Amino acid sequence: MLSLQHISKYYQVSGLKNYVLNDLSLEVDEGEFISIMGPSGSGKSTLLNVIGMLDDPSDGYHYFAGHAVHQLKEKQRSALYKQYIGFVFQAYHLIDELTVYENIETPLIYQDFKSSERKAMVADILDKFNIVGKKDLFPAQLSGGQQQLVGIARALIAKPKMLLADEPTGNLNSKQGEEIMELFRKLNREDKVTIIQVTHSEKNAEYGTRIINLLDGKIASSKKL
């Protein structure tokens, strides 16, 4: 489903190339559940952004669902993204001006769902995440953990085929974290959603079907479970 070949990403810092991803190659099959681990600054978020087409690599080839992403135009990429991907951010990134309900609804608007359909879908997911009572609050009125839940709900609302999650449980307590991991596992097994998550927790990493260790922008080890 996804293939990265010789991907590099560097920043020019005072004339020197500072590699964040260094000649990295990775194949992901449909239905996999991958956990990416590694020390802080090793390039995990960058890799996830590249996979999610939110950021461009400096070098290399990127294929996704049969398309050569590195050759696509912005608009086509955007369409591809809309069709396949849900993204959970490390820093939640909710829109401050919108309520919980509206934040979750937004992807549906952009994907041209009808108003009645949207209502049903949002109600459904609010229920699933147990945040019906918060639907009219603004992000600033929520705790960090609650914001993360909204972020995950928003990523899942449009039923993506691939879920990219950057430390989805970073701000949750261990019980909440476990629930989310259970949810991911269920999505992966029952709905065949391909998941790639970044995590610092060994325990959460074990929910995956493969664990990849990143070090200095390279894959240091890869282990199938």
Added chain:
Amino acid sequence: MIKNYIKIAWRNLKRNKAYASISVIGLALGIACGILIFTLITYHLSFDTFHKDSDRIYRLYTEWHDDGIGKSNGVPQPLGKAFRNDFTIGEKTARVINFTGTLITITKGNDVKKFQEDNGVAFTEPEYFDILNFPLIKGDKKTVLVAPGEAIVTEKIAHKYFGNDNAIGKVFRLDNKVNFTITGILKDLPNNTDRRQEIYVSYGNMDEYTGNKRRENNWGGVYSGSEAFTKLKKGVTQAQIDATTAQLVKKHYVGRDLKVWFFKLQPLNDMHFNPELNGYADKKYLWALFFIGLFLIITACVNFVNLATAQALNRAKEVGVRKVLGSLPVHLFWQFIAETTLITLVALIVAIGLSYAALPAINHLFQSEMDFNIGELSVFVVLTSIAVIFLAGSYPGLVLARFRPIQALKSKLSQKDIGGFSLRRVLVVTQFTISQVLIIGTIIIISQLHYSQTADLGFNKDAIVMLPIPKNDKATLSTLKNRFTEIQGVEHVSYCFRAPASQSNNTTGVNFNHRAEDEHWSINTKTADENYLATFGLKLVAGRNFFPTDTTREFVVNESVARKLNMKPQDLIGKTLSINGKSTSAPIVGVVRDFYNYSFHSEISPICIMPNYNGYSTVAIKMNMRNAKATLASFEKVWNQTFPEEFYSYEFLDDSIKKFYELDNTLLTLIEAFAGIAIAIGCLGLYGLVSFMAVRKTKEIGVRKVLGASITAVLWVFGKEFAILLLIAFVIASPLAYWAMHNYLKDFQYRIPIGPAIFFESILFTFVVAAITVSYRSILAALANPVKSLRSE
């Protein structure tokens, strides 16, 4: 989707109330000025456009080519007739000769009513109403004014004179000389015409009225009230016109006059705009207004774009998230457009309210009766709004939509990334430039007017009352003078034609010292008695005043005469001066210091002052202002006893001199108002920008303060930037303003120099206003608690 856009837009504005209100106020001010200026300009452009075939309607006018070129909207009285009878290019030609200051008496039984109309009474040939579209509502157009003794008046006049009675058939007496019977009523004049006469009488009574049959054949003089209008036949070429007017001159003039006299045709659509021919509004000033209006709208737009882009920086994260959630650049673009549309609409409503509130004031200022032309105005407003919306909305929309989501998301989009900062600098410089140009303009106009109103005119204009003299037989004049002199508080009494500076002038050719050839310049003759010099404080520089007499036996001239002759003043004494085609010759006995005989707009003319009781139409009284009220009352009493049939009126000389600068004063008020608004908009913009800067720099300021920076150091973070921008604006504005104002001052023969002080004042003023705005906002930022501002990141 649209509902969603509007909802978000509305919520965003509610969250950023300061941003929204600054944008709305700035934009509303700009649009309101635009609406008013647009109305003003279209109003002036609409003057006399309602006549049928207006492109074929012309006024004949006179030019004299001698030392310089002189022009008059008047023509010799016989010209119109000759043009009509001897040539074929005119389809209809009419003479209309207007007299102002005329007295109208209406007698009904024993009841005598007296009226005086500012716009005068016009002796008019009936064709006038075939040329110009002033329809009759009563009376027969085919016959009115054809026979002598007829008059037509407007509805307004009819109502004023006769109330609700039918005015047709009623009689009025003009200047106690001629009776006229009203045979037609004109529809009231529209506001947008310069042909303001409301009383027309048969041309056939001219001779009877003036008591001078020679006028009808006098080709040698031009009275500015004597006009001739013509409607040319279709397809007449300029060559035909030129040939006709050339022949007119050839037929009626001889000798040197053949080279001096020219007659030309002025198109109808030029009449309102040609000040040389008595037009009201120089198109130059309309253009100036147009540009000021354009400037104001640009400033307001610039302001808005500026704030919108600055504000967009704070929206980077939102835009990033939206992109991640699948929004296309188009979506984002329209979202920003929705926001600017909302602001623009609110601003528009406020602007329309403001315009309605301000229109009466503008009308008062221009003494006009403009109204909003809803049709034209809505086109203007809609186009302006669309321009504003897209200018202000598309920039942030396009720029932010362009970024890769992760860049936008990191919210580390700096000013540099967005490119907006340098754009914003350009915009701020534009705004400052516009306000500086306006400020410099204001300072210069104020200085020039101040100069005009306080400068030494060369004569005394204070505490002088001018009264009309309707009859000038010797006996009446001498008793009247004695009675005035006896009144307490009267210092000098002088009979004259007009004051030293006046809009009414007589000019004639000169022969000096029996030279074979007449001089190539003409002289302005001031008829006045021997008290003229004392009353107006004119200073002799050579010789003496003339002796008291009733007829011209001696002349006093001004220094300009000496200058024109290239002689010293004292050398003129005893030489003979001949004027009015050598009909009047007398020695020069004195030379007075030059005085301004028009406004500062015009050059000082060569002038001769001479007594001649026939020419007196005014009495000038220099009085003591201490008991002004009683003294003025005595004047009225004495005057009314002397002229029981006439209409009393008086005017202080300094008031009538102020009228010379009416247009300048109007302009000044307007420019002051507009400069004020431009500065206000600019300050709003600055305030907004500093606010956004403050938000973006909150963390920097916090850190600096934790590290021990003083408040002044923090202020400098903001101040430095704006000081530089202001200087750049000044460098651009100065030459622009210099150029514009140099052109304005060119119209004044006597003017102030444009010195560096003016520019210095301007930049100082802008600097102070900008500094107050910037420091107010930055002090708020600097005083904020550092811990709080650090945590907010």
